[in-house]
Amino acid sequence: MEIDLSPVRELLSDRDADGYLVSEDGDDADQHYLSGFSAPDPYRTLVTGEGTHLLVSGLEYGRASRESRADTVSRHADYDYRTLVAEHGPEEGTVRCIARFLGDHGAGSVVVPHGFPAGTADGLREQGVSVTVDREGVVEEIRAVKSDEEQGYVHDAQRANEAAMAVAESLLAGADVEDGVLYHEGEPLTSERVTTEIEIALLRRGCALDETIVACGADAADPHDRGSGPLLAGEAIVIDIFPRDKRTKYFGDMTRTFVRGEADDEIERRYGVVEDAYEAALESVEAGVTGAAVHDAACDVIEAAGYDTLRSDPAAETGFIHSTGHGVGLEIHERPSLSPSGGELEAGHVITVEPGLYDPAVGGVRLEDLVVVTEGGYENLTEYPMAIAPESRER
Amino acid sequence: MEIDLSPVRELLSDRDADGYLVSEDGDDADQHYLSGFSAPDPYRTLVTGEGTHLLVSGLEYGRASRESRADTVSRHADYDYRTLVAEHGPEEGTVRCIARFLGDHGAGSVVVPHGFPAGTADGLREQGVSVTVDREGVVEEIRAVKSDEEQGYVHDAQRANEAAMAVAESLLAGADVEDGVLYHEGEPLTSERVTTEIEIALLRRGCALDETIVACGADAADPHDRGSGPLLAGEAIVIDIFPRDKRTKYFGDMTRTFVRGEADDEIERRYGVVEDAYEAALESVEAGVTGAAVHDAACDVIEAAGYDTLRSDPAAETGFIHSTGHGVGLEIHERPSLSPSGGELEAGHVITVEPGLYDPAVGGVRLEDLVVVTEGGYENLTEYPMAIAPESRER
Structure with a gap:
């Protein structure tokens, strides 16, 4: 299915932000719509000017590569997930892993949907990522x-x-x-x-x-x-x-x-x-x-x-x-x-x-x-x- | 079912916060555990030193009053929800309604779980409520x-x-x-x-x-x-x-x-x-x-x-x-x-x-x-x- 991401890119341009980041349960509707993928565990979808990028666990990597409509699929291991979790615990380790994934795609500032986890939003801010909330729900609006x-x-x-x-x-x-x-x-x-x-x-x-x-x-x-x-x-x-x-x-x-x-x-x-x-x-x-x-x-x-x-x-x-x-x-x-x-x-x-x-x-x-x-x-x-x-x- | 909320109250005391606030989809596990209630639409649960308080839509009010284990149940209409939404739109109107509910229970500062919606967290902060994230997941820990x-x-x-x-x-x-x-x-x-x-x-x-x-x-x-x-x-x-x-x-x-x-x-x-x-x-x-x-x-x-x-x-x-x-x-x-x-x-x-x-x-x-x-x-x-x-x- 072709989807029109131009409203997302307009929002990014208005906010002067690099990417739109969704990080929710694997069956979140916005995320499924953007990625064409769903999973039993949380994963992340980033829309930038260049394309749509997924960050998934190793368990999901094969299926995400085959089934999703993302342009690139990365897995946690690509960003030293296990080392980060061992050093900082699962919560902050995960946030640091996401921050590296964002850095890899040149996204120093992101817009996130209303329901984005507050813990991840505040954690990314601590890692120097600018995070603002999309109060209008641009993806919901496209989906309607x-x-x-x-x-x-x-x-x-x-x-x-x-x-x-x-x-x-x-x-x-x-x-x-x-x-x-x-x-x-x-x-x-x-x-x-x-x-x-x-x-x-x-x-x-x-x-x-x-x-x-x-x-x-x-x-x-x-x-x-x-x-x-x-x-x-x-x-x-x-x-x-x-x-x-x-x-x-x-x-x-x-x-x-x-x-x-x-x-x-x-x-x-x-x-x-x-x-x-x-x-x-x-x-x-x-x-x-x-x-x-x-x-x-x-x-x-x-x-x-x-x-x-x-x-x-x-x-x-x-x-x-x-x-x-x-x-x-x-x-x-x-x-x-x-x-x-x-x-x-x-x-x-x-x-x-x-x-x-x-x-x-x-x-x-x-x-x-x-x-x-x-x-x-x-x-x-x-x-x-x-x-x-x-x-x-x-x- | 009796549940032991003392770890929540210890966290509030450590953080010098007035309440623990959950605001998620109606079938969120933490919220169901705290309130003994579930609903098809989002609602809010606040745990303070005094008790457990629900904020629900008018549609849920009767059932929440009968079925939940909360000490008090309020509905949106108690805090001028419709007027707030008419003035500020559904998103900010809802946030302002939650802020009034918190004020009513003396909760000027709240701790929220990791998955709390970032839009609500940032919105409450704009309303002058102090919001910090519970990274340890105290309710998950009790539930385990x-x-x-x-x-x-x-x-x-x-x-x-x-x-x-x-x-x-x-x-x-x-x-x-x-x-x-x-x-x-x-x-x-x-x-x-x-x-x-x-x-x-x-x-x-x-x-x-x-x-x-x-x-x-x-x-x-x-x-x-x-x-x-x-x-x-x-x-x-x-x-x-x-x-x-x-x-x-x-x-x-x-x-x-x-x-x-x-x-x-x-x-x-x-x-x-x-x-x-x-x-x-x-x-x-x-x-x-x-x-x-x-x-x-x-x-x-x-x-x-x-x-x-x-x-x-x-x-x-x-x-x-x-x-x-x-x-x-x-x-x-x-x-x-x-x-x-x-x-x-x-x-x-x-x-x-x-x-x-x-x-x-x-x-x-x-x-x-x-x-x-x-x-x-x-x-x-x-x-x-x-x-x-x-x-x-x-x-």
Whole structure:
């Protein structure tokens, strides 16, 4: 994949700095994007005017040389790592090793991302390297606009997501109901059981998984509760799945809400309001519109229906208590943001649109699709029906 | 779980600082240990002389109040987060919000861990907060010694690991061999297929998974290669599984190496050498011995058999090219280290013992158990046979 590093080089020129240095856990998204490489242990990526340079352990050297898109790959041993660690301990030895690597590439001054380890930043400063923090997140900003290839990766993850959602929905549809509890093969159907079946479906499609949410009743009124225990008839069941393709490392993201059996009127009303808010937000999406305006479109519908939002009451604990959406790519939450602080959308942004309504006394309702922003609107990457009553969709 | 924060408070007193501040991704191990809480989004934990204080988003407030072991929980809205973000942007607004939270708890000077975000550290300094980095990693040091409860968590994860290894070994044992390739149900048995079956077994036992390794032939000669493609008879197949219990968040870790069919003499010889190195290292483990000494015990055996180690040749690319082991707990790689820089082992350390031999021309062999260091030696948390020929062990 070709990536455009010119914004990084402009930043270096503005700051009069020699390089952009990332030093994070091996699966950091910025680093993976810059290097085309990932590893179980920390490594370092340096972008200079001349090219992209990696510093890795001997263990990673062969794979980094083969797989990464760096112009040069060095290993710790090239800079006397073991001697430095023996003399100065692992922490300072590592910092001195990085300082030598920087020196080797003529980088006496570097810009680092917000999340760069403070210990390494201060340690490099002690070694005479000038370190300033990139508060704007230039790599995140580049990553926010997805190439066709990256859109394809997200789309693939979303395909796996749809298959997993179908497994979950079919379990709900096929469950027996006894005394208000859902049963599957004679046992209560729990959040945990549905989660396991979702995750197995994802594994079989080459995806890893993070924290799948299958939450019912009051659990679902907390948008971050992952849910536990038996699922109940008549209650809203929120299913939020965000798989990561193991090969490409890009995420998908989708939420549906189901009610098995008779939903009470208030749940049904909320479902309708959330669906309207979802549609209003979606229809407002296009390049040039701000994320804040999309969020406002969702808030308008929800407030008009008589519910609180964080816009109408910043301390609200019920109603619409999160933002309308976020970017999705190598991270599950990345730029842009569909929230009061959300800036202008650009063609190629991949975003969720996911309004919801929450109240412990009623439960939670959330509906979420994943779309690509285009010049004239959006392209929906999600092909999955929205319906409150679960149906058997297993293929 | 009771945790002993006295080393943190000693550090604060030595540094004449008011608090120890962690501000990381919500599943950071130090933060989870201090707060007893984890979240999908970043939050902050502050330890002062008075207690442990959390700063979380409104979304996390209810769960943090119920689940964490903090003495107080504040939310962003308590410190005018939205106004600050509107005025100063999300990055500086967040920093100013943290600064107010610190002020509220009388923390004008804080110590932060190595991995604390440099952007937040520099931002807090601009707000007049004194920030110094804890280079020794006081929380990691506390975490390294496991309570009985924590040892139980690791043991539980290792039980799931054994069940998953049995699934994998049984797949190898039951495979048909045609033209040197392993077949399962009429299709070539691949690394990917075995990995999927391992991960499904782990999911069914409440574990998440990171990057399972099922690597054959030259792939396995790179200790970090996760393996791909059809598995071959006569080649060494390295299976390294490190599940994380979803509930407790503690890891297990185990590696076995198998050869289906006739192993060539050199593979068989290496298997024997690695097994001897494993036993020598294991027998040297006890409280008071250094991690370096355990590593030396493994290197002695391997060098005596005529193979390189990083001790005999720091630039070695074949032979024993990693350390002998590492701590396991809330992180898959944590303290202590069984390497040249490894300090004194203490009772309650949970460590892997995992020598290996690697050469692209031959393949890889690695054997790994997970043990608790005791006063008189060790207790092995792993109950799984070591044998080069796979057997059907499924229950």
